[in-house]
Amino acid sequence: MSGNTAEKIFAWLEERLGLEAIYATVLDRKVPKVNWWFTLGSASLFLAVMQGLTGVFLTMYYVPSPDKAYDSIQYIMNGVAFGWLIRGIHHWGASLMVIVVFIHMLRTFFYGAYKYPREITWLTGVFLLLFTLGMGFTGYLLPWNQRAFWATTVGTEIVGTVPFIGDFLLKALRGGTDISAVTLARFFSAHIWILPAGVVLMISVHMYLIIRLGISNIPSDEE
Amino acid sequence: MNEEFKKKYHEKYLAAKQKGVKFWPDIIYKDLIVSFGLFLLLVGLAAFLGVAQEPKADPNDANYIPRPEWYFLFLFEFLKFIPGAIEWVGTAVIPGIGVLILLLLPFIDKNPYRNWKKRKIGVAVMSLIVIGIIGLTVRAVITTPEQEEVALAGSIAEQVIQGQDLYSFWCAECHQPEGEGGEIIGVEGIEDGTLVKSISSIDEMWTRTDETFYNIIDLGQQDLGMPPYGLGYGGELQRSEIEDIVTFMRYTWDERAEIPEDAIIGIPSLAEGEVPSYEVHISIVAKRYCVSCHRPGKENNEYLMQTYEEILTTGDNADKNVIAGDLESYIIVTLHRESIFDASGEEIIGPMPPSKDLKAEYIDMFERWVLAGMPETADEATALSEPIMEDAGDAAPASEPETGTEATPP
Ligand code: HEM
Numbered sequence: 001m002s003g004n005t006a007e008k009i010f011a012w013l014e015e016r017l018g019l020e021a022i023y024a025t026v027l028d029r030k031v032p033k034v035n036w037w038f039t040l041g042s043a044s045l046f047l048a049v050m051q052g053l054t055g056v057f058l059t060m061y062y063v064p065s066p067d068k069a070y071d072s073i074q075y076i077m078n079g080v081a082f083g084w085l086i087r088g089i090h091h092w093g094a095s096l097m098v099i100v101v102f103i104h105m106l107r108t109f110f111y112g113a114y115k116y117p118r119e120i121t122w123l124t125g126v127f128l129l130l131f132t133l134g135m136g137f138t139g140y141l142l143p144w145n146q147r148a149f150w151a152t153t154v155g156t157e158i159v160g161t162v163p164f165i166g167d168f169l170l171k172a173l174r175g176g177t178d179i180s181a182v183t184l185a186r187f188f189s190a191h192i193w194i195l196p197a198g199v200v201l202m203i204s205v206h207m208y209l210i211i212r213l214g215i216s217n218i219p220s221d222e223e
Numbered sequence: 224m225n226e227e228f229k230k231k232y233h234e235k236y237l238a239a240k241q242k243g244v245k246f247w248p249d250i251i252y253k254d255l256i257v258s259f260g261l262f263l264l265l266v267g268l269a270a271f272l273g274v275a276q277e278p279k280a281d282p283n284d285a286n287y288i289p290r291p292e293w294y295f296l297f298l299f300e301f302l303k304f305i306p307g308a309i310e311w312v313g314t315a316v317i318p319g320i321g322v323l324i325l326l327l328l329p330f331i332d333k334n335p336y337r338n339w340k341k342r343k344i345g346v347a348v349m350s351l352i353v354i355g356i357i358g359l360t361v362r363a364v365i366t367t368p369e370q371e372e373v374a375l376a377g378s379i380a381e382q383v384i385q386g387q388d389l390y391s392f393w394c395a396e397c398h399q400p401e402g403e404g405g406e407i408i409g410v411e412g413i414e415d416g417t418l419v420k421s422i423s424s425i426d427e428m429w430t431r432t433d434e435t436f437y438n439i440i441d442l443g444q445q446d447l448g449m450p451p452y453g454l455g456y457g458g459e460l461q462r463s464e465i466e467d468i469v470t471f472m473r474y475t476w477d478e479r480a481e482i483p484e485d486a487i488i489g490i491p492s493l494a495e496g497e498v499p500s501y502e503v504h505i506s507i508v509a510k511r512y513c514v515s516c517h518r519p520g521k522e523n524n525e526y527l528m529q530t531y532e533e534i535l536t537t538g539d540n541a542d543k544n545v546i547a548g549d550l551e552s553y554i555i556v557t558l559h560r561e562s563i564f565d566a567s568g569e570e571i572i573g574p575m576p577p578s579k580d581l582k583a584e585y586i587d588m589f590e591r592w593v594l595a596g597m598p599e600t601a602d603e604a605t606a607l608s609e610p611i612m613e614d615a616g617d618a619a620p621a622s623e624p625e626t627g628t629e630a631t632p633p
């Protein structure tokens with residue numbers, strides 16, 4: 001009886017969603033035999049998801065204003081149950097993700113996986129690397145501590161040295177001439193809305209291409 | 224890339240796929256192992272290394288050495304090799320070209336081969352860049368000087384304790400150890416006899432917010448004689464230090480705030496016949512009641528009281544200030560609110576602390592200490608203490624409570 005009901009529900013869903021086709025294209029497919037270096041892409045994906053989940057949790061307590069930001073982080077560390085763990089994971093996850101994404105890029109480079117037909121996979125990948133670094137840069141300011149403040153000061157100063165438009169870029173980044181509440185709001189917005197939106201978009205294209213083209217084989221001596 | 228080559232690629236790839244494995248479960252299973260390993264690593268890092276504590280941002284503290292996130296360090300290190308006049312080449316042109324090449328790599332690199340043995344130049348260039356990045360990062364880490372540690376108070380109790388020390392050091396000379404205020408005497412830069420109201424009263428505590436206190440300390444009230452302490456206004460206190468003082472004031476003087484048990488550092492009182500030590504008793508009394516004036520840069524006859532040696536050996540009258548076994552030591556005489564005069568009858572030292580009696584209990588403490596020969600450590604003091612007996616009272620002249628009652632100024 002129950003098996004029957006479950007079957008019926010599945011059939012109903014299958015008719016509308018085409019689950020079996022998804023299963024066949026995404027999971028039940030053959031791929032070349034590869035080595036452990038090929039796990040780094042999915043490891044990047046895993047870390048990106050972890051950053052997303054822990055980040056959402058942090059925004060429940062974090063207040064993006066110069067008066068409150070520091071204290072709200074203190075509260076997360078000392079007052080919220082397991083807040084220290086979540087923040088710790090988010091903090092270390094950021095560094096780990098940069099490392100893993102970078103090595104993943106090196107692996108696709110050294111195996112020549114960026115060549116035909118995977119040029120666009122590479123292109124979206126470079127954007128993912130840049131966005132990952134951007135997430136690190138914008139996230140670094142949010143705790144509003146000495147390290148954050150001064151790192152962002154010198155980091156944005158660099159942008160100011162660009163010929164002709166440097167001054168404009170610097171003011172656009174900081175929202176004024178100095179690092180202020182506006183800068184914090186701007187970085188916060190970039191960190192939780194703009195860059196993640198870019199990351200999600202790029203990961204979607206990246207993943208679509210990986211499934212469509214299949215993972216490359218390890219090149220033999222003649223390839 | 225010609226059509227011929229593309230066809231060959233697809234044939235070869237098909238063959239490789241045929242010989243290959245199923246994505247599910249063979250590949251996924253490896254992926255899961257690696258991701259799970261990373262997860263454990265993250266939890267381990269969060270639990271065992273945690274996140275380093277840092278003081279709150281202080282835009283005025285220009286001494287802070289900026290430290291970018293480690294994965295940007297190589298860029299900053301790289302810039303050091305670029306002359307200042309063409310800095311923009313290092314900040315904009317070279318990184319810009321680098322990113323552009325990376326983006327367009329599949330379209331620039333026309334070599335159809337994928338095996339590294341047939342792409343030696345590309346592989347060599349990328350390897351050199353990676354080695355360069357790692358080298359620059361290591362160099363940056365090695366050459367960045369250590370940040371001067373600011374004592375960072377985490378819990379409320381730690382903040383209160385640190386705030387107490389800072390208060391005693393910076394503020395007590397004018398506002399008195401308990402914030403009770405009164406007449407200011409013997410403080411440089413402010414006229415003797417200036418009156419300050421209590422800053423620990425109910426009126427003060429209920430009508431001033433933490434932010435108000437913060438601003439008063441940061442900016443001072445210069446027309447009234449209160450100097451600014453914030454780094455941005457010519458003072459010497461960091462943001463987090465001012466915040467600790469405010470926390471101390473709030474938790475100690477505001478009846479509405481409940482002070483954490485472990486934040487109260489009392490001055491241990493003495494039993495009959497017990498000899499106080501510098502370590503356990505005198506250092507705390509001195510820190511709280513004397514050091515705000517008796518430290519370098521203050522008007523104090525060069526008499527410093529921050530360490531054991533200083534108390535015994537400094538001062539214009541160093542030979543008379545503290546003499547073992549002698550209650551005529553200046554430190555004792557002045558605590559009894561008597562002045563010291565020189566041969567011509569000129570007052571050279573006034574009563575100490577200048578504006579207010581020290582509690583009799585603490586004067587007694589100084590006396591016993593001087594009589595016992597100024598023991599430094601608790602062990603030395605215990606060795607000098609009278610064994611506690613029923614009739615120890617008469618046998619211990621050092622503890623005669625006469626001192627307290629005679630402590631009225633002439
Ligand atoms: C958030 C960052 C990224 C995520 C989540 C991600 C994810 C993935 C995944 C899951 C794969 C499957 C194969 C594998 O695991 O190796 C893959 C393949 C690939 N990735 Fe990424 N990636 C990221 C960043 C990058 C970057 C920075 C590049 C290069 C600039 C890149 C270039 C490629 C290429 C060319 C492939 C195809 C490899 C092949 O078919 O052999 N990806 N990516």
